[in-house]
Each structure stands twice: as C-alpha cells, then as structure tokens.
Amino acid sequence: MNPLILGLLIVVVVAAVAGGTAVLQQRFSPPQNREGYNEVAGSVFEIVSVLYAIVLAFVLIAVWEQMQDAQAMTYEESGALVDVYWAAQDLPDENRQAVEALCLEYANWVIEEEWPAMATQRDTGLDGWEMIDEMRGQFNQAIDVTDQTSLGLSQDAEETIAVLSQSRTDRLNTAQSGLSAVMWLVLIAGALLMFGILLLFGVPGRLAHVIVVVIAAAMVALLLFSVYELEYPFARGVAVEADAFRLALERMSHVR
Template identity: 40%
Template structure:
C-alpha cells in the first residue's frame, strides 16, 4: 500500500474512533461537571502535552539524524573501498589482483546479501567483516619498496580503516531504532494527551469534536512518522544502496 495512503488511513481511523467517543462522552456526561474541570484539567494537560511533545520531538530528530548518518556512512564506506582498490593498483600482482578481487567481492556482498537483510531487519553474517580482514592482511603483507609504494600502502590502509568505521556505524544504525520502553512512553503519552480534552466542558459539541479530532490526528501522524523512520533501511525514508552500486560499477 502507498505510504501516504496508509498514513491517511491510520490518521482517519483513529480520529473517527476518538470523535465517536467524544460524542458519546458529551451525550451521557454532565456539562456542569466538565465546566468545573476546565481550569485544573487545563493545567495538567499543559504539563502532560508539553512533556509528550518534547519526547516526541527528541525521538523524531534523533531518527532523522540516524537516516542522514546512514546515507553519509554508506557513501563514505563505498568510496573508501574504491580508494583502497585504486591505491592498490600501484602494486604488482598477486597483491593488486587480490585487492581488486576482494574489493569487488565486498561491494557485491553488501549490495546483494547484506542490504536485503537490513531491509528485513535480519542480522548480517560475518562475510563482510571477513573480506575486510582479508584486505587488511593482503595490504599489510604487501611488499613496498620505495617511497611511492610506501605512500600507496599507507593510503590503502587508511582508506580501509575509514571503510571499517563507516561499516560499523551503518550496522549500529540497523540495530538501533526506538526501544520498547520509548514506544510505551510515546503511545501512552499520546493516549493521555488525546483523552484529556474529554474532561473539558463547553456549550457547543461541534467545536469540541473538531479540537479532539485535530489533536488526535496530529498525535497519530507523529507516531506514524516515528514508525516509518525507525528502520533507516526500510519504511518511508529508506536509504538505498546506490553508493555501493555506483562503486561496483566504477570498479568493473
């Protein structure tokens, strides 16, 4: 289902349920009792709604930063692998051929094996780490006679370390997301914020229903956005492995 259609259905469905509850609550409740609650309920609603807004904003900003970091780390990782390959072209065979084989194989592993697993929130195996370790050993044992080859060897080692760090950050982001405790706080806070207007009284039911529906729709929309951002490799703002595809094309 289309992302925007799914979001609209969630927002509309929850808003409709809350609107129906508001009508029932106003029909069978006492207007005088609710009017007497306005001042005290307003103070509590300000505190509860404010705390929930702060927590929601913090989670959203954190997830948006994570999505951006995954994109940046993926680009850095892929470019560093290409740089390792280019630096190794200065060496003679079999070092050059081995590095070229391992860099292409590593990019293919990330692209064809790891990324689909990350989309499905599955753990990746050790194949990628093993290829990086093989690259490290090949570069470390490569003979380097002369200042130029020493520089190329150092450059290849530095770029491999950059790729290692970027890979670690990418995999850390896949195992992050929103914890169960935080989801509990977000959902319970949203429910409390949505139900608090039921305690307010007023002479007209239509404005009251509109207020409740708008508040509930906004809270549902924010929770839906958090859910879509939770996994940066899937959902509404998924990061694509374009950097690795481009890197593999360059090495071919």
C-alpha cells in the same frame, strides 16, 4: 505498502476512533456536566501537552538526524571502497586483481545480501568482514619492507581500509539502533494521557469538541507514525537505499 498511504490510513483510523469516542462520551456525559472541570483540565492539559511536545519533538529530530547520518555513512563506506580499489592499482598484478575482485564482490554482497538483511533487521554475518580482512592481507602481502614507496602505499591503504571498516561498523550498528521500549511507552502513554484530558473538557458546542479531539488525535498519530517510519534507517517505508554502493560499482568499472 507505500508509507504515504499507510500513514494516511493510520491517521484516518485514529481520527475516526477519537471522534467516535468523543461522540459517545457526549451522549452519556453532556458537556454541561463537565464544564466545572474546564479550569483544572486546562491547567493539567497545558503542562502535559508542553512536556509531551518537547519529548516528541526531541525524538522526531533525533530519528531524522539518524536517518541523515545513516545515508552519509553509506557514501563514506562506498567512497572508502572505491579508494581501496584505486590504491590496488599500484600493486603487483596478482595482488591488484585479487583486491579488485574483492572490492567488486564486497559491493555486490552489500547490495544483494546485507541490504535485505538490514531491511528485516537480521544478522548480516561475517562475510563482509572477511572480505575486508582479505583486502588488508593482499596489501600486506605486496609490501616490500626495503622500499619506502611500498611502505607508504601500504600505510595509505591501511588508513583507507580502516575508514571502510569503521564506516561498515557504524552502518551495521545504526541498522539495529531503534528506540527503546521505555521511550515507546512514554510516547504512547503520553498520547493517551493527552487524549484523556481532552475528553474532560466541557465545550458548549458538541461539534467543536469533536473537531478539537479529532485534530489533536490525528496530529499526534501523524507524528508518532513519522517516528516509527524513521526509527530504523535501513528498514520500513522510508529506508535508506543502497544507491551509494551502486554508484561505487559504476565508479570502479571506470578505473584504469
């Protein structure tokens, strides 16, 4: 389902539940019976709401930055792959063709196999690593230890493959890096605490109290939904796409 539609549905449902709870509370506990709690509830709500806002803002910023970093990682990795393809142009024909084929196979493998696996948070296997190791092996095989130019080419290729390998490691680690269960407990429990404190207020206008509760519940639900969608950069509704590797395939097709 489209994340915008899903988010809207969740916010509407949470707001409806919160509003319904406030209406039921007013029926069995009129506002005038709770007016004596307003001063204490206000002090407690101020403390809880500020602390919760700080935690929620920190988490939301963290997952957003992780999403941005994840997208940058894909372009760094795909860029390194293209650099390896370019470096292969100076190799003997047999090694060059082998590296070119490996680079194309790697890009297609990432798009067709690893991206769906990351979207469902499954293990991506070792195939990608084996392709990188084979690329390294082809460059090493083509080295002429008596030729300084060949040694320089090998060193440059090794550095480029190292960047490719590190970027791949970062991408796979990020794909599995979500919030801990403890952090989700803090976020959900904090939201429930805020909602509970809001129900303690004895607001003279019943409609005004319902509106306040509904707005607060909807806002917190919206922010929590945003955290949920951004938690895993390569999964869920706003996941990073494999555009970087599609671009790499296009770039490699124009080399030479």
